[in-house]
Amino acid sequence: MKRPTLTPPCSGWKEDFNLPSEPTKIEPSPGLLNANYQDSIYLEISRHSIFMRELLLLLALASIPVLILSIYTLIDTVAHRQHELFLIVVIATLTGIWQAASFIRAILLTPRDEPIRFNRVRQKIYAYNFNFCWWNPFIPWPIKIVSYDWKDVRAERWRKQAVTHQGSHLVKTGIMLSIVEPGTNKVIDRFPLNNEYGEASIWAYVCTYMQHGLSAVPPAPLNRDHNDILWCQFAMRLAPEVKWPKKIDHESRTAPQAIPPVKVALS
Structure with missing residues (x-):
């Protein structure tokens, strides 16, 4: 084994x-x-x-009104002193905050x-x-x-x-x-x-x-440039671009003594 x-x-x-x-x-x-x-x-x-960014964006947008409704319900529960519902509403509100924060941060970061x-x-x-x-x-x-x-x-x-x-x-x-x-x-x-x-x-x-x-x-099949975004990729537009530090970017793409690269011949 x-x-x-x-x-x-x-x-x-x-x-x-x-x-x-x-x-x-x-x-x-x-x-x-x-x-x-x-x-x-x-x-x-x-x-x-993460994958399926557009679906994640829809879930993030859908979580916002649910969170607002949960907060409103919590305020109403406290105002009317509905103690028997208080714990349930608090848990639902905290869950909504966690869910909305997770989706939104995943999209934006x-x-x-x-x-x-x-x-x-x-x-x-x-x-x-x-x-x-x-x-x-x-x-x-x-x-x-x-x-x-x-x-x-x-x-x-x-x-x-x-x-x-x-x-x-x-x-x-x-x-x-x-x-x-x-x-x-x-x-x-x-x-x-x-x-x-x-x-x-x-x-x-x-x-x-x-x-x-x-x-x-x-030759490996090459991807489309990740900054060349289609009009329908709304979630990708919100995501940060890849930004290598200048020194590392140069070092990682070059030879120690600037040996000219031989590019892939694409068919």
């Missing part, structure tokens, strides 16, 4: 993938990748903390994208991480931009199962990137590579690109 090698393993751990310097066991495939950019110097992969850049020439990764807490909308949700050596990156596949209200089983899987203390298996940081698919082909593609370069992998 396989056992995790990292301390601690990621939540829902199922498998450790190969080390960054090891040959991959399967063919690299770009089929499940969401890439923003790719050339001979770096590969940028897109990530998202979650960036349009949370990319990771894999710089092959520097052998480093740069992650634009957004840290949110879905059950507590009243604490800071910061953006934390980090950079690590590629040799200290580890990849784990996770799998989680939940039971829906209808009794069916919902299975989610993904790939977690863990950063270890050099020369150890002790994890010092952790963030997702992919929250939708736990396929080894994703990690194999990244590893092959970082080990052998652009010519060793098929």
